[in-house]
Amino acid sequence: MPTPTAPTFTRPALAPGLLAAVALLAGTALLDSDVFTVFRYVVSIFALIVLVFAYRGRTWWALPLLAAVAVLWNPVFVVPVQADLWQGLQFVAAALMIAVGVLVKVPTEAATSSRATPARRRR
Secondary structure (H helix, E strand, C coil), X not given: CCCCCCCCEEXXXXXXXXXXXXXXXXXXXXXXXXXXXXXXXXXXXXXXXXXXXXXXXXXXXXXXXXXXXXHHXXXXXXXXXXXXXXXXXXXXXXXXXHHHHHHCCEECHHXXXXXXXXXXXXX
């Protein structure tokens, strides 16, 4: 039986990405209510969290998309969007959050330190 090795990467954006996708899908039912403002806060905060993990994982293509989600769902400076388009954007953003959560890989400390300095042999 082979010995287990330490993982070389983690997926830290997966949990916040999935939580944001759940909030986005739940928010589609509440587009016309005042509670939707709470969902806008949640989605914009999670978009910024996932953006930081995407930056750490050097997933450059995701940065402008996540920044756009954070700006569009920002409840402080509301961007006016038609209701039909907004509902479609909810599903697109949910798919984006899931995709970024799965695709972002951040190297672990053990992987980066073992590549940076070669192991010395004992004499």
